[in-house]
Amino acid sequence: MKTINYAIVLLGIFILSACGTKSKQQASNAELQKPNVLFIAVDDLNTWLGCMSGYSNSKTPNMDRIASKGVLFNNAHCQAPLCGPSRASIMSGLRPSTTGIYGMIPDGKIRREDKPETKDIVFLSEYFRNNGYHTMGIGKLFHIHAPDGVFDESGGRVKGFGPLPEKRFVWDGRGNSDRKKYGRTSTDWGAFPEVDSLMPDHESANWAIARIYREYDKPFFLGVGFLRPHVPLYVPQKWFDMHPLEGIQVAPYKSDDLDDVPPVALKINDLPMMPSTEWAKETGEWKKIIQAYLACVSFVDYEVGRVLDALEKSGKADNTVIVLWSDHGYRLGEKGTFAKHALWEPATKAPLMFAAPNLPKGKVIDTPAEMLSIYPTLIELCGLPAYDRNEGRSLVSAMMNRGEDDKAFAVCTFGMNNHGVKANGFRYIQYEDGGQELYDHKTDPNEWENLASNPDYKNKIEEMKQFLPTKNVIWDSHSSYTFQPYFVDQKQRTNGADGIPVHVIGAAH
Template sequence: MNINFLNPSFFFLKKPQLTLFLLFIGCATPKKNPPIDKRPNIVFILADDQRYDGIHALGNTEIITPNLDALVARGTTFKNTYIMGAMNGAVCAPSRAMLITGRSVFDITPYAGSNIEMPDLLLPEALSMNNYTTFHTGKWHNGEPAFLKGFKEGSKLFFGGMCDHYQVPTKELENSKKLSAIKIDSTHSSVLFSNAAIEFIKDYRASNPFYLQVSFTAPHDPRNMPKKYEDLYVKKEIEVPPNFAMKHPFDNGEMDIRDEWLAGYPRTVDEVKANILAYYAMITHMDEQIGRIINALEEKGLRDNTIIIFSSDNGLAVGQHGLMGKQNLYEHSIKVPLIFEGPGIPQGISNEELVYTLDLYPTLCDLTTTETPKTVVGVSLFNTLMSQEKIERSSLVFAYKNSQRAIRKEDYKLIEYLVKGEKTGQLFDLKNDPWETTNLYDLPSYQSKQIELQKELQQGLLYYNDVVDMTAADWNVDPIPAWIDNVSPETINRLRALAIKDRALRGFSN
């Protein structure tokens, strides 16, 4: 079968030159006519629920992603990039809020949706103040006021968490000040948003650089896409991951939530394979749209002065550890891809530094010579990106509500749980057990490592303004209600119906 993809090599006709990226430093300003601004354009592409291994070039031999593979080959990939977590079940809302504020999960509103605090200078707002044209298309899960504060231009804007990919309720940004009424677009979301990005690129005439953010809703469910992308995969050839389980071994505090309804209980190999196939097909379809965007940059003559960044708001279990969603602190749900490609970016580099996605804010500021606001707690990756310098960070800490806390340090990962007054722990050796299948917690031979990580976890949480006391029986915090206990019966019924419909797409029923 012929795979009708754009040839990635078509996009990369010239080797990016570091000098092009640095021309703005010390250059004389003409007295007549506005100078051509040689600061790089930025294209930030954000996937929805795409975990780190959702790219062929990053080790997943089953998935088809030629355009993302080309970015990996021509750029620098941060292979240990994580979200910090979430204080609510809609993980993508706080994750995206951390991206645009540079703050930790403990310094944003718990939901971080329409009520995100806005005293801070948002990332697109800071770039706009530095003479960048800011344009957004796609999903925006942090409310209309924050969007209007941050972006000057935008098209095909979806304000919400999820929707049918062929029935996307979008708005237009009119005169940089107000949003239009909702229009339902029947074009698939990935095509819809890429079309808007391509139109922006083709029509761009200004001499100043631009910041273009393309926020796909793929591969978030419901996973409906053109059938030919599903046909690229054969279900019987899809492998279930080594950490597949029919159910999670204990209550993690969020077992009954919408995401977990996307497969039956107990989990079966057949249904998990079907979900993985659809997940891959969504990513492959999106990958082709990414290729179209890159091709538009090339045709416009902007490719050599544009830095492309690809990442995701969070990962997804899709059957791993008996889970389907992302309301946990396993690698599959908090580890995401992060790729930089463009002028001045070293090629073919796999960087192993420990990185948060909230580090993107200060990094973009440095890449664009924009002043980083003092409210930003993320660490700039500029020096490690350009010259592989070490980051002064020995570990990463994570949180989900007040029931899960975790730390990653070197090759080890510790997860602590407090659910209904009961504590549970997990300790994994990620070097020898990357799928997190063997729990070393409380084993005598790992006691010193466990104590070391517990101490550093507490220190790290305090540094980021978490108020938990891990030594206390109740962590000295009030439990945050489970999602199922905090939504209306009407909402539950509506979302159950959507889950049933999505399972039917895979050929399964309750």
């Protein structure tokens, strides 16, 4: 009898062990069934893409390919028209007005113990790691690259925005600005170097491609941050050859455009270190700057294509969510200059597109969207639990035709209490001193006629104000923008003596 009982016990142990192994295998299989994420950031990319406007005969077949395989948000806007605060917002899921990160900030200072707004925040890639993903990142994802430990694997980033020729173009980085008051820009353009392999973005693509071909025992999150078309606008000559000067169409421009904007808008737009549109017209450089920008866009599109090709050849494309975004737009002569740095349409509007299993293909959504929505959208697409700290709304319902488009809006913030709202075919801007701008995009897509003082639009202004953030914290002590005197002054005024800006390397970018 004892022998029989012992055999029964052994059989039970075997069955339980087999069930446990099977359960573990099922859990592992469930993890692998979650889609991978390819997270592509393109720096300073405006909407001059083939799949958007095709302006000036832009050539972007690979970004167009993503749009054709998924959903393009044709009216997406950044949360700040400046790299540092925009990327901090995307990666944290919080608005600049919530964190006080209105200017540049070191990656490692976004989240810290003395900052209640962010001290417990989980960055986007960390959320995926916490939910069973292997996370990897290379290039410019946050402002520089990423805080330490945010990725399981980090490829880092090549410092700066080179390579640079020994002898550069005529723009000295300051123009006619007061060198004691203004920062320096690296706005410059021309054909350099000779081959793509000397560009940091090419190396970033190589790094990403190598990781796509690997096999993993869990889903992966791969972030690839490309530098171009951020200035200086240097890429090899072959990319310039794709955009002959005679085919270049300049941006919409009106010399007296800013005559009806509030004084504070002029202060923010006071950027003498950047090439002005009038200077570009007088010197014949306007088309050359646009040519250089388009050349950089075509180059980075090619690098995006190399990564996409690897994804398809690896067999992983059918189980991968792709998102491509930019941190803000870029003005190419609109509103008098060549820069981002504004709450107007060409500075805030940027590409945003998703491709994923079960998403519609070739769909274009024209209602406003926010880059802040990237975080909650990705986690919903991947079947992960919602993160209650996200201030953006997931865009999955809009992409899947579940409605909500009538509630769509986008808010962009530039400094404390300066906000731009895009909703219902209008743009409304309210500045810290109460100054206002209102534009009707149905009749004035270039934002040339400020309707804010027109009594017929009083109700529309009140309607647009409903979207303004109710929380506007003071400047973060580690965030500053020394590139522009208005923001230096605003931080000192709003924060007091303790708010004197901390110098941030690369503040002009």
